[in-house]
Amino acid sequence: MILFSNTTARVAGAILASAAMAALYARGGAAWPLGFVLLVPWLRTLDTSPTLRASLLRACLMSLAFTAAAFAWFGIALGLYAQVGAATGVALLLLAAPLFQPQFLVFAVVRHLARRRHGTIVGALAGVAAWVATEWLLPKLLGDTLGYGLYPSRLLRQGADVGGSAGLTALLLLANEGVALALVNRAGGVRAFARPLALAASLPMLLAGYGLAVLSVDPGPAGKPLRVGLIQSNIVAYERQREEKGTHAVVREVLDAHFAMSYDAVVRQHADAVLWPETAYPTTFGHPKSEAGADFDREILDIVNAAGVPFVIGTYDRDSAGEYNAAAFVQPGSGLTGFYRKTRLFPLTEYVPAWLDGPRVRRALPWSGNWRAGNGARVFPLRLGDGREIPVLPLICLDDVDSALAIDGARLGAQAILTMSNDSWFSASPLGAQLHQAAAAFRSIETRLPQFRVTTNGYSAAIDATGRVLAGTRMGERTLVIADVQVRAPGRTLMVIWGDWVGPAAGAFLATLAAWSALASLPHRAAQAQAPAGHALPAPLDAAVLPPAARLGSGLLRVIARGGLLWMCVALLLDDALRTNTLAQVRMFAACFLAPEAASWCVLFLFSAKASVANGSLVLTHDARRIAFALGDIAAVRLWRLPVPRPGMTVQLASGRRYALALDDPGALAGALAAAGGPTVERRPRALMQAYAQAGLASHRSRLDHPLVKFVLLPLALAIPAFHLHQHIAYGGAFGEFYSFGLKAYLTAFALWWAAWSIGVVLSEALLRAAVETGTLLAAWLRPARAGAIRYRLKRASHAALFLGLPAWLMVTIFRT
Incomplete structure (x- = not known):
């Protein structure tokens, strides 16, 4: 018990130490070097995990601690927005921590399995690949990743134009693995300690050298800079103000503030263009819902014509399908020239997934949105008063955490990014708005496109192609940002050429490693399958020791998965549209088969063991645990009538206790037990199912x-x-x-x-x-x-x-x- 308590205390202390460093790292500033060591205490606990279940538990605890340390602000903002209170919001976030940060779980599982089979080095590489592949395959709610924490380092962040923020995350993870390995090897002498430590130290040095090389390159001649006015009005809580003042009064107040600040930007500061924040004009533009809305639209057009410069306005758009969060491009003399519709909507607050939507959900979540998503990146010409025409890429709020949108815009010829956001729900937790701006700045580094970013109440900024803030604001102030930014046709970075390639490359590495492992296990499995009944086993058999609930749950999941396949066959035969829609087939296949099949496999894996007959005993081993039953204590052996969730057998002891063993060839184990002096297989009275089961066992897998x-x-x-x-x-x-x-x-x-x-x-x-x-x-x-x-x-x-x-x-x- 004392040993257990000491181990628990060490694990808890290590996880808390990693979480404390993560809290400092997330806050930026001079804490960015912690990114290279913050996971080391947790990694040491994984190294000492005796079983996969222990690793998975420690991963769950780490995801919980990391979420609390780095993202408590999000829970506060969520609770205040949903009007359930900050404490409730944080509690809900912590309950969902494994889903909010799933990469910890996948990392721990893959790392444990790979280390057990292939050793420390391959295990570390597999874990890193699992982390970044998970973040690529399962995009997180905020698009966050460890690489964003390197933003305060002007040198190190330049590496994002090669591998994006995911590439920086991979290097950070490798550095943490190197330090952790050095601590493991410290008892082996200076050389064993220094080698992994030198590798870990070389990674930030490599990034710094690359950053110096990038920053020392002359970008070439540029023409007249682009001068944009960013309108941060500090008007927030539109819905509450609508309830207090009425819609017309709120729109009037918003427009008056933006008109006055836009006048200052154009007349006094000589801006070439004006950028308003996301949904600054809080109704549909160009498609008025009332006569008052039409009057407001005409007033905006009059202001733009009088200013003589283009405006990009955060507003709403609508068509027969619904409404959109949009950016309207308004040109003097030409009026509305086009809309960009926001692509990445925030779940629940901006839209409700179709599978979840319904009257009950709307009643329970009255603040939920019903916007529709746009169809991807678009580039618009920004026609300036001096005759220049600059192609720009608009992004709205969560769009700026998606590398693919920025990359698509760069490929379409954009020379600048215009980002508009409404970060007012971070007013009580400015750290969220600060991290959002850092994530947006990485889009400029990856594409080498300068960026003008405007928000309702902070942080607004003009950002150059290296991610540097040329001019910016604080949180909670009404101010105008004016900045001159050099705009030119950028060179094509590796990210623009290859896209966000690190995640897919990591997934390919894991698939290759899995295939290699599977092929390497074929001779072993063949030896198991060819074991003659009634003889000693040539090698331990792969099995799963299933409690009744586990067998029932795994069996039901597998039946659902197999039934889902048959149902999908029928659906494809009856639905012509489905037969030609590959994406719909993939979604249906994942929901009907992959999800329940994977869940069933996970249950079998959690209860996996090795079964062998040695020294007059049936031996079941799982990692460090070992159970042995003397053959004389086994009263009966029965083969399962139904091979659900896979073929198997039940071993009944003289005490009456039963063990259900699921394995590919239960006949081989039953024969080995009989040959060693144990009981023979007990025949069941139901001849039909007995013959069916025997026929399945007699047919070896090819x-x-x-x-x-x-x-x-x-x-x-x-x-x-x-x-x-x-x-x-x-x-x-x-x-x-x-x-x-x-x-x-x-x-x-x-x-x-x-x-x-x-x-x-x-x-x-x-x-x-x-x-x-x-x-x-x-x-x-x-x-x-x-x-x-x-x-x-x-x-x-x-x-x-x-x-x-x-x-x-x-x-x-x-x-x-």
Whole structure:
């Protein structure tokens, strides 16, 4: 008990130490070097985790501590916005911490498994890859990542133009791993300690050297700078003011303040253009809802014409589909020239997902929004009074945490970014607004595009291509920001050329590592599968020791997953639109099959063990834990009638206690027990299910049944010629889409084709498997003695249909085309 308490205290202390450093790191300033060591105490606890469950628990605690330390401000803002109180908002955020920061959990699980199988170095690389791949695949609510904390370092942040903020996060994680490894090796002498420490120290030095090189390069000649006036009116809480004063009075007050400050910007400060914050004009522009709204629209147009410079106004747009959070481009003499519609909406406050929306949700969350999302980046010409025309990329609020939008804008020819936001809900917690501006500045570094960023009440700023704030404001002040920024056609950074590539590269690394591990385990699994019944096992068998609730839950999840596949087959046959919509198929496949199947697998994995027969005992081991039962204590061994969630057997002890073991070949373990002197398999009276179960056990898995072969390599072999034909038909050549739209579009298109064929193979396999099981069940009923042989022939026929029939169908389709 004392040892347990001491261990618990050490783990808690380490997690709290990491959280304390994270709190300082998130606040910026001189604390940015902590990013290279803040996870070290937590990593040391993971190194000493005896089991996967212990690692997962420590990851959950770290996500909770990190959320409390670095994002308590968000819980406060959330609670005040939802009118449930700051304390309730923080409590809700902490309850959702594992979902809010899921990368800790995935990192810990992948790192633990990779270290156990491949050692410390591969484990560290796999953990880093899992972290950044998770943040790429599951974009977080605020788009946050560790790399943003390096913003205060002008040198180190320049590396974002190579790998983005995700690349900086990966380097920070590697540095933390190096320091942690150095602490582990300190007892091994100076050399063992110095090597990983030197690697960790080389990473910030590498970033600093790159930053010096970038900042020392002459960007080349530039023409007349762009001078923009940013209107920070410090008018907030529109809804509350509407209730107190009425809509007309509020709009009147907002417009008067913005008109006066815009006059100052143009007449006294000689701005080339004026930028208003997000939703500064709090109604639809160009599509008035009333005569009063039409009057306000005309008044704005009159002001713009009188100013003689273009205005970009945060407002609303609408069409037959609904309303949008938008930026209106208003040109003197021409009027409204176009809208940009916000692409990344904030969940619940700006929109409610369709699967969640409904009257009950709206009643429970009266503050929830109903805006619709725009369709991606757009570049607009900003026509200045002196005849210049500058292409600009507008971004609204959460858009600026999405690297892809900024990159798409740079590819479309933008020479500056115009960002507008309403960060007023951070008024009580200015740290949130400060971090938001730092994240927005990274879009300028990644694309080398200068940025004008305006907010309702702070922080507003003019930001150059290195991320430096040329002029800015404080939180909670009414002020005008005027800045001259050099605008030129930027050089194409690696981020612009390759896109946000670090996350996909990390995912590819993990997939390769998983495939390598699976292939390396094939000889071991083959030895298990070929173990003759009634003889000693050549190696321990992979098993899962399932309590009744775990077996029931895992079995139900697997039944749901298999039923989901069959339901999807029916849906594809009946719905023509679904058959041609790959993205819809991917979403349905993920919801109906992948999610329950992954959940079932997780249950089996959590209860995984190695089963062997040694020294007159049945031995079950899981990490450091070991259970042994003397063969004389085993009263009975029964094979499961239904292989749910997989084949298995129940071992009953003389005491009456039962252990349910799920494993691929329970017959091999049962035979080994009998051969070593244990009880033989107990026959059940129900002949039909007994014959069915025996037929399944008699049919050993072939190499063609391996998931890597069936669900990765086969779809790839089918997708390559189909995609090649599509490229020739749609773009006139094998690489037509690459030449037209770039590498990202080409790879995305291929990934969709591969996904479509993968889903097709899985569905085909589901239908064939259903046919095999149905045929086996009929054989067990009609000819039980030959059920095993019939199942073997059915399996061979299903392999022929899958591995020969699908390619043949594809070739016939190609030749017909």
